[in-house]
Amino acid sequence: MKNKFKIGNTAVKAGDLILTEEPFAYVLSSKENGNRCDNCLKQCKVLKCSVCQFVHYCGRTCQRDAWNDHKWECSNLKRVAPKVVPDAARMLAKIIHRIQRGDGGTVKAFYNDTSFRMWKDLMSHYTDLKADKKRMDHFTSLCVVLFEFLKDISMPNTVELMGLYGRMVINSFTILDIDMNSIGTGVYLASSIIDHSCNPNAVATFDGKTINIRVTKDMPCLDWKKIRISYIDMMKTPIERQTELQQNYYFLCMCDRCMDENHLKYVHSAKCLNSKCNNPVNIPWKENLVLVKKPERKIEKTIENGICDEKATTINGENTNDIAKDSVQKCEINNDIGLEKVENVGANKNGEYGEKITNGIDKMENKVQDKGICCEECNTEYTEKHVEVFVKTMEFSELHLQNMKETSVAYVDICKYCLERQEGVLHPLNVMYAQTLDNAFDALIQVQLWETARGYAEKLIPCFRFYYGNVHPLVGLLHLKYGKILLYKMCLQEAFSQFQQAEKILKITHGERHPLYREHLLPLISQTILESE
Numbered sequence: 001m002k003n004k005f006k007i008g009n010t011a012v013k014a015g016d017l018i019l020t021e022e023p024f025a026y027v028l029s030s031k032e033n034g035n036r037c038d039n040c041l042k043q044c045k046v047l048k049c050s051v052c053q054f055v056h057y058c059g060r061t062c063q064r065d066a067w068n069d070h071k072w073e074c075s076n077l078k079r080v081a082p083k084v085v086p087d088a089a090r091m092l093a094k095i096i097h098r099i100q101r102g103d104g105g106t107v108k109a110f111y112n113d114t115s116f117r118m119w120k121d122l123m124s125h126y127t128d129l130k131a132d133k134k135r136m137d138h139f140t141s142l143c144v145v146l147f148e149f150l151k152d153i154s155m156p157n158t159v160e161l162m163g164l165y166g167r168m169v170i171n172s173f174t175i176l177d178i179d180m181n182s183i184g185t186g187v188y189l190a191s192s193i194i195d196h197s198c199n200p201n202a203v204a205t206f207d208g209k210t211i212n213i214r215v216t217k218d219m220p221c222l223d224w225k226k227i228r229i230s231y232i233d234m235m236k237t238p239i240e241r242q243t244e245l246q247q248n249y250y251f252l253c254m255c256d257r258c259m260d261e262n263h264l265k266y267v268h269s270a271k272c273l274n275s276k277c278n279n280p281v282n283i284p285w286k287e288n289l290v291l292v293k294k295p296e297r298k299i300e301k302t303i304e305n306g307i308c309d310e311k312a313t314t315i316n317g318e319n320t321n322d323i324a325k326d327s328v329q330k331c332e333i334n335n336d337i338g339l340e341k342v343e344n345v346g347a348n349k350n351g352e353y354g355e356k357i358t359n360g361i362d363k364m365e366n367k368v369q370d371k372g373i374c375c376e377e378c379n380t381e382y383t384e385k386h387v388e389v390f391v392k393t394m395e396f397s398e399l400h401l402q403n404m405k406e407t408s409v410a411y412v413d414i415c416k417y418c419l420e421r422q423e424g425v426l427h428p429l430n431v432m433y434a435q436t437l438d439n440a441f442d443a444l445i446q447v448q449l450w451e452t453a454r455g456y457a458e459k460l461i462p463c464f465r466f467y468y469g470n471v472h473p474l475v476g477l478l479h480l481k482y483g484k485i486l487l488y489k490m491c492l493q494e495a496f497s498q499f500q501q502a503e504k505i506l507k508i509t510h511g512e513r514h515p516l517y518r519e520h521l522l523p524l525i526s527q528t529i530l531e532s533e
Helices: 060-080 086-102 126-132 135-148 158-171 238-249 320-325 384-405 410-422 431-446 449-468 473-488 492-509 515-532
Strands: 003-005 016-020 025-028 170-178 182-187 202-207 210-215 298-302 307-311 373-374
Touching: 025 431, 060 086, 060 135, 086 135, 086 158, 086 182, 126 135, 126 158, 135 158, 158 170, 158 182, 170 202, 384 410, 384 431, 410 431, 431 449, 449 473, 473 492, 473 515, 492 515
Parallel strands: none
Antiparallel strands: 003 016, 016 210, 025 182, 170 182, 202 210, 298 307
16 A cells, blocks of 8 residues: 655654555545546546446546456446445445455555554444444445445455444545545545544645645654544534534544633623623523533542641542543543543544543533623623523524535525624624634635625634634635635735735645645735736
């Protein structure tokens, strides 16, 4: 397997490429069928395979490169036509074929000089899968498809097949195009070593089917145990991120970002009524609202020389304060003391769990005085009417955001109406306001309403930086898109400023050789400079 990695434990700087890897198995999304080459995933004019009439290639070179992987699949696709094999079933079929007939069981994907990952090293979370009704229903449906699709291959037994399925769903990466849209799915053995954090220090980007891992923060040495990427979208509340990670990867995230009290103040906050104050105001708007699951510590009181001393409980001989500092340390809490054991993070796709927590949950505390709810910064008071408006706006926003998730397109009119109701009521960093802005901006670009999109982009930038951090591919792309709108409107100085911001970020997240940087961003910068002369 072709993969390249940074050698040694030397210091790494933001933007350094630490791993490049080709997929162990991958599949182009069926929604991209006919638009992209099934081998290199390039979007271009493509031609159908003359036999199966299903897969497409950009030319003879890609067709030859893909033949060893496609020849067994070709006749099967032709036989089941006009039925379309689901992406997950096709992916699992490719894995089964590679394991049984190819080199899948012996492939070593190195991520440093001496360390590598093989297919058997990937965790399947077999026990978790068996207890997951949704995943088991999916697995059962895939089995039905596979038994019809793979009649020329001896199928593994159910236990083995579930193990293959588990490794696939837990360790798959979503392959993204230059606009960060999903175009396929791939399993990358070496890259699967990387754990999750909501405050990552690395990022995975794609050039076709090739994955590139770059660090986004300076580090004194390259330690793979400390490299973190985000498995999920970050523009969510901590509890939403924790829930998604538990459902998909079977661990509870308690990274610094999830536990950040300052960050938590903003996610469901109201805008202060004082126009000169930017402080978030937290108003109860839903019964039993939970924004994050947090650890709970048992305090042990001891009396020595008549003095009561409170100490953090030690677990397995270690102080919980020390354990809390190291998310990969393992410990247990005795159920006899009334604490329920729950798996934590520091945990990863490979099933390594760290600190245990209780089921205790935090509810947002609000500054409530005798006279009512007030801003903690300027003491501006909220009347019952103000509270009622905020509650209804949050409920309205939650409903429409949920409806948008269930459609493939965010409707411009709905987004604009939501934003009109949210303006001046929700804090500019409120997650529902940010999500609505994001949906509205994308919808406006699709219908080419540039002037309105321009105004939304200006408001969206601080939201992206708050939720994704200052160095993230989506932040760089937002600056790039905003710059293109400004260039189209001939606001050249402002456009150049946005392109500079995009360049600063994309040079780190994608590198100077990536097509997004080399073929898209640099020509726009050159065009802006020429237009300005």
